[in-house]
Amino acid sequence: MPELPEVETVRRGLAPVMEGARITRLELRRGDLRFPFPVDFSVRVDGQTIVSLGRRAKYLLIDLANGLTIIAHLGMSGSFRIEEGAAVDVPGDFHHPRSKDEKHDHVIFHLAAAGRALRVIYNDPRRFGFMELMARNDLDTYAAFRELGPEPTGNSLDADYLSRRFEGKSQPLKGALLDQKNIAGLGNIYVCEALWRSHLKPQRAAGTLVTADGKPKPELLALTTAIRDVIADAIAAGGSSLRDHIRTDGSLGYFQHSFSVYDREGTACSTPDCAGTVARIVQSGRSSFYCDRCQH
Incomplete structure (x- = not known):
């Protein structure tokens, strides 16, 4: 969707x-x-x-x-x-x-x-x-809004917040990030992209990104930044398209972007100096795309 x-x-x-x-x-x-x-x-x-x-x-x-x-x-x-x-x-x-x-x-x-x-x-x-x-x-x-987490575009989404949500959780990162109670509006495509950017496997347990005393590890800091950046980049691509939408026929621009891993099973990983290949697995009925070589 x-x-x-x-x-x-x-x-x-x-x-x-x-x-x-x-x-x-x-x-x-x-x-x-x-x-x-x-x-x-x-x-x-x-x-x-x-x-x-x-x-x-x-x-x-x-x-x-x-x-x-x-x-x-x-x-x-x-x-x-x-x-x-x-x-x-x-x-x-x-x-x-x-x-x-x-x-x-x-x-x-x-x-x-x-x-x-x-x-x-x-x-x-x-x-x-x-x-x-x-x-x-x-x-x-409204029922769908009552328990929604913060927007991935807002300042309330930070590593300290995610460490509180992930602490002690054995749930895979993919599922934790798709949980709308943790982050509102973050969907399958951009979870895959953010995990690739932060070099984290979708199967990895969410709790492993939190220290014993409940603090975010550097990997969680990287993931938080990747989430915010991938959403911002995607919105900016759409916004950029819309900003120059005035054409001779008066039509609006379109949101266009390319994916690094999503729906790219079997292609070479685009991480610099990585010789890996994008793989696909199914988690809770949804496809996850990642590089088994550079994501850990």
């Missing part, structure tokens, strides 16, 4: 179009996605001005002037596209291509902004995405 940098790139792509726009009509083409839509969804949203677009972990937050927030999750195959007349744009470029088949257009935001009529369309072939609606002031009580 889309990971945090992709979702952040989608947010950045939608924000210039949606922020400050008025929702003239919310068109629901079915009664549900993964879950039923909120009761009176269109009635409670129609006519509202979009104050801002935010993000928490892998969730988009669409704040409305009436104090309500639309919580949107892209699921496995969801995407938004922007249409104005015949022009079409899909903010974000994902590892797996997004659908543009109109039969999977399930939600359409009809918007009015600066004299322009726009459509922001949510497309989801597998319908694993969803939308919820709740008061902005109550977001901390």
